[in-house]
Amino acid sequence: MSKKLKRHEVKNTYLLRLDRGDDLIKKLTEVVQENDIRLATISGLGAVSKIVFGYYDQKDWEYIFLEKEGQFEILSLNGNVSIKDGEAMVHAHIMLADEEGNAFGGHLGEGTVVFASEIEIQELSNADKIRKYDEDTGLPLW
Ligand code: ZN
Numbered sequence: 001m002s003k004k005l006k007r008h009e010v011k012n013t014y015l016l017r018l019d020r021g022d023d024l025i026k027k028l029t030e031v032v033q034e035n036d037i038r039l040a041t042i043s044g045l046g047a048v049s050k051i052v053f054g055y056y057d058q059k060d061w062e063y064i065f066l067e068k069e070g071q072f073e074i075l076s077l078n079g080n081v082s083i084k085d086g087e088a089m090v091h092a093h094i095m096l097a098d099e100e101g102n103a104f105g106g107h108l109g110e111g112t113v114v115f116a117s118e119i120e121i122q123e124l125s126n127a128d129k130i131r132k133y134d135e136d137t138g139l140p141l142w
Pocket of ligand 1: 091092093107108
């Protein structure tokens with residue numbers, strides 16, 4: 001089965017710095033909502049002093065989160081913005097390195113504390129990606 005894909009063009013690119021102490025996903029959500037960004041891709045790097053990350057348990061259909069405090073470099077922050085319950089929602093995954101260079105990561109949770117971070121947001125045209133409950137996974141998907 002092939003799907004005819006819809007085109008989205010980059011409307012705007014924003015670069016922003018997050019401040020020490022910001023809650024990473026809460027701040028990103030606040031920024032996109034305040035700037036009326038309803039469809040976008042997000043990428044970033046930086047460092048955090050606390051990380052809350054997790055995975056979606058495919059049997060129990062719930063997120064399991066882990067927390068770590070320390071000095072972690074953000075190797076990769078990837079996410080998107082789409083609409084859930086009428087509001088812009090940020091979905092992001094993060095990969096970090098600890099002081100020994102070991103990498104780990106997962107679904108970004110609330111409670112992650114920024115040390116410093118540089119973020120790029122690419123706002124896209126045709127903001128029609130609406131999240132709805134998916135019966136096969138229990139997740140709110142496009
Ligand atoms: Zn996720």
